[in-house]
Amino acid sequence: MTIQRPRGTRDFLPEETMKRGRARKAMQDVLERWGYQEVSTPTFEHLELFTKKSGASVMEEIYSFPDKGGRDLALRPELTAPVMRMYVSELQNSPKPQRLCYFGNCFRYERPQKGRFREFWQLGAELIGGAKPDSEAEAIALSDQMLKSVGVTCDIHVGYLGLIRSMLGKIDAQHRPQVMRMIDKKEHEALEAFLQEIGQSHLGLQELINLKGKKALDKAIDIAKVLGQVKEPSDILDSNVPSESMQAGRSSARQGRSVDAELRMDEFQETVNLLEAYGVDFKIDFEIVRGLEYYSGTVFEIYAEGLGAQRQICGGGTYELASLFGGKETSSTGFGLGFDRIMEIVQIEEKQTSPVFLVYTPDVKVEAIRIAKTLRRMDPKVPVILDVMGRSLTAQLKAAASAGAGFAIIIGRDELDAGSLTLRDMKEGTQESFTLADIEDRLKMTFLDS
RNA sequence: GCCGGGAUAGGGUAGUGGUUAUCCUGAGGGACUGUGGAUCCCUCGAGCUGGGUUCGAAUCCCGGUCCCGGCCCCA
Numbered sequence: 084m085t086i087q088r089p090r091g092t093r094d095f096l097p098e099e100t101m102k103r104g105r106a107r108k109a110m111q112d113v114l115e116r117w118g119y120q121e122v123s124t125p126t127f128e129h130l131e132l133f134t135k136k137s138g139a140s141v142m143e144e145i146y147s148f149p150d151k152g153g154r155d156l157a158l159r160p161e162l163t164a165p166v167m168r169m170y171v172s173e174l175q176n177s178p179k180p181q182r183l184c185y186f187g188n189c190f191r192y193e194r195p196q197k198g199r200f201r202e203f204w205q206l207g208a209e210l211i212g213g214a215k216p217d218s219e220a221e222a223i224a225l226s227d228q229m230l231k232s233v234g235v236t237c238d239i240h241v242g243y244l245g246l247i248r249s250m251l252g253k254i255d256a257q258h259r260p261q262v263m264r265m266i267d268k269k270e271h272e273a274l275e276a277f278l279q280e281i282g283q284s285h286l287g288l289q290e291l292i293n294l295k296g297k298k299a300l301d302k303a304i305d306i307a308k309v310l311g312q313v314k315e316p317s318d319i320l321d322s323n324v325p326s327e328s329m330q331a332g333r334s335s336a337r338q339g340r341s342v343d344a345e346l347r348m349d350e351f352q353e354t355v356n357l358l359e360a361y362g363v364d365f366k367i368d369f370e371i372v373r374g375l376e377y378y379s380g381t382v383f384e385i386y387a388e389g390l391g392a393q394r395q396i397c398g399g400g401t402y403e404l405a406s407l408f409g410g411k412e413t414s415s416t417g418f419g420l421g422f423d424r425i426m427e428i429v430q431i432e433e434k435q436t437s438p439v440f441l442v443y444t445p446d447v448k449v450e451a452i453r454i455a456k457t458l459r460r461m462d463p464k465v466p467v468i469l470d471v472m473g474r475s476l477t478a479q480l481k482a483a484a485s486a487g488a489g490f491a492i493i494i495g496r497d498e499l500d501a502g503s504l505t506l507r508d509m510k511e512g513t514q515e516s517f518t519l520a521d522i523e524d525r526l527k528m529t530f531l532d533s
Numbered sequence: 534g535c536c537g538g539g540a541u542a543g544g545g546u547a548g549u550g551g552u553u554a555u556c557c558u559g560a561g562g563g564a565c566u567g568u569g570g571a572u573c574c575c576u577c578g579a580g581c582u583g584g585g586u587u588c589g590a591a592u593c594c595c596g597g598u599c600c601c602g603g604c605c606c607c608a
Contacts, residue, residue: 085581087581087598087599088599089599090598090599090600091599133608136608137608138608141608143534143606144606144607144608145608160608161608163608164608191607191608193606193607194534194535194604194605194606195600195601196601196602196603196604197601197602197603199607373608374607374608375608377608391602391603392602392603392604393607395607398607398608419608442567442568444567472561474562475565475566475567476567476568477565477567477568477569478561478562478563479568479569480568480569480570481569481570482569483569484569484570485569485570491568491569493567493568495567496567497567505568507568507569509569512569514568
């Protein structure tokens with residue numbers, strides 16, 4: 084019996100691996116053009132890093148284990164926390180802002196389905212320590228460019244927690260998580276009923292989240308004016324919302340520590356202006372709240388079609404995590420792209436360099452190896468393949484043909500005695516004698532064109 | 534964790550409670566000891582797993598594993 088892959092994991096065959104590599108490179112080229120530098124962090128971390136960030140409830144979906152020394156470790160379920168941990172311990176004294184990006188596998192113990200696996204890849208960026216509107220616009224525009232670079236058309240929704248959290252400040256702390264959850268889950272009727280029940284339906288929350296785009300922004304500005312007049316500083320969200328207020332028995336990541344979010348409508352308006360300057364096509368949508376307590380400013384999500392139930396391919400926003408990991412308070416903006424979901428809908432041309440086969444008779448094997456060595460130093464690079472099965476010339480040519488070789492170089496005693504080699508064009512079925520140097524030149528010309 | 538559908542050579546498949554389990558493709562070799570993907574020949578290669586029913590199970594039943602889709606959740 085053969086051994087199976089663990090549930091929710093995948094093997095990537097050469098073709099798929101090549102496709103993933105190209106898509107990754109296309110998006111990383113964009114990151115590079117925007118000045119983001121790649122970092123990488125360990126595959127496993129102390130469990131505490133993730134529970135601290137996202138609450139104890141993530142334990143249900145985390146691959147955690149004690150090591151032989153009794154430490155509680157976890158396979159990383161995401162990459163923002165590790166990157167911020169690294170920032171706090173190694174990069175706090177480096178010039179601001181820090182533009183970091185990453186690509187790595189992550190692990191979650193979840194039920195696999197379309198676009199969801201237990202081992203998956205995230206590609207993301209963090210812009211640490213910049214001014215909010217500028218950073219937010221840059222992050223959103225950057226993710227837009229990255230997706231465009233692989234031919235993915237998508238739908239960008241941008242929300243603002245500064246406003247939502249300030250509005251929630253008018254509601255009893257114990258009710259806030261539930262309201263957030265209902266906004267996030269788009270449970271409109273339940274939200275309306277609940278706000279009625281607690282006597283807060285006058286806030287305008289329902290009207291706000293039902294509006295999209297420019298109208299939503301106008302409404303938001305109106306609300307902010309009213310809120311601004313009556314706001315008391317101490318009335319902003321306090322950071323000790325009791326998690327008992329969560330629905331009993333419910334599993335959710337929304338139980339982490341909350342952070343302050345100031346009502347700075349002017350900042351959000353600036354973000355919107357800058358996004359327009361970047362030429363990003365987006366939709367203002369205050370229903371985007373990303374549930375989590377550490378988000379503090381603009382938040383955004385990007386959706387794509389053709390992905391079944393898992394439509395979201397990117398999520399991000401402005402957050403405060405540095406202080407949570409023991410660093411100085413530093414607000415950052417970041418986003419993560421679901422690489423596997425993007426791979427499902429990517430539009431990139433797949434061209435493969437067709438290899439060159441060295442076809443030789445057994446008596447000149449040593450010379451064939453030397454020739455292979457020369458050709459492998461050539462630029463542009465081209466796969467050079469030597470038979471290792473002791474096959475006949477016929478069989479070698481057959482193998483070359485079925486591997487899609489562009490050229491075969493035939494090497495035998497006759498050729499070597501004449502000081503030349505036979506270059507066979509596999510597509511045309513023609514062949515000619517050349518010196519090795521001439522063959523190199525011809526191959527260079529051919530592969531430069533393609 | 535829940536619901537539904539699946540699992541037969543490396544890939545794709547057919548079929549039946551009863552001899553050597555279809556077919557296509559693939560892979561290796563040969564016809565073709567120095568020239569191609571055709572053709573022909575040979576070879577390799579399979580009923581997820583554990584139990585039950587039965588004279589006999591790949592087929593029927595139950596559990597498990599994995600896959601696909603949906604729910605839940607999605608840092």
